[in-house]
Amino acid sequence: MTIIDINCDLAEREDLAESIQAPLMEHITSANVACGAHAGSAALMRLTLRQARLHGVAVGAHPGYPDRENFGRLDLEMPPGDLEASVEAQVRSLAQLAKEVGVSVQYVKPHGALYNRAAWDLEIARVIARAVKRVSGELALVGLAGSPALAVWKDAGIPTIAEAFADRRYNADGSLRARRHADALLQDPEAAATQALGIATRQEVAAGDGSSVKIEAETLCIHGDTPGAVAIARCVRKRLEDAGVTVQPWHFRVGLG
Secondary structure, X not given: OOEEEEEEEEOOOHHHHHHHHHHHOOOOOEEEEEOXXXXXXXXXXXXXXXXXXHHOOEEEEEOOOXXXXXXXXXXXXXXXXXXXXXXXXXXXXXXXXXXXXXXXXXXXXXXXXXXXXXXXXXXXXXXXXXXXXXXXXXXXXXXXXXXXXXXXXXXXXXXXXXXXXXXXXXXXXXXXXXXXXXOOEOOOHHHHHHHHHHXXXXXXXXXXXXXXXXXXXOEEEEEOOOOOHHHHHHHHHHHHHHOOOEEOOHHHHOOOO
16 A cells, blocks of 8 residues: 655745645645744744644644745755754744644654755754754654665664655756756646656656656655645645545654654
8 A cells, every 4th residue: 555645834924824724734644834943933833733733734843044034945054053953942942832732743854955955964964863852752854755864864763754745846866956947846736746646656756857766755745835835735635545545644654643
């Protein structure tokens, strides 16, 4: 039986909280909640946590570089100790709010430039591992499928979740096409669903140059701020389930929570 999780980056924009987040919760199984550093606020975190609880959606922390001006999408050179403290504080802040709302944080997925940097920079990956373990030894870490970061985190004794993307184009080497390119996003729901199904059932994705890239993932991401995100999420989930794929939160498979 093929099983896949659908996650979504949320709590990043106040103006999308009701119009986009609420309907997205009906189609996703895990919510990556921004922790206030690259975007969001305590109030938006609480609202997102309540929405996740209402729909039975698993919750993960989504820490990023403390750079709201650039939405955490530009790489920052931070002293390792400062970065570790920032990630730890972000995850702890969400964990505390989650406790108040009555849900638990299951995993951590770095955001934006921090996610991409950790995928290849082993020292940054180790910094994130240390920060997460200081919060809880039960938390998992989400990283780019096939990236060295996953091995670093496994060596640190942290459960890992390999991630692929339904709404992002890939390069032939398995990396994500940079957002500076106009075609970096897959905004057509049917195209995103086709990519998601290929990843879930055949462990492959078509790169921008037409080549086929092998990719083994346990969770699929849809960005909450991608234009048409709700339609994409609806189409992706329907296509997966129509093909017999079981869509459920990752943590059900390992007994966390």
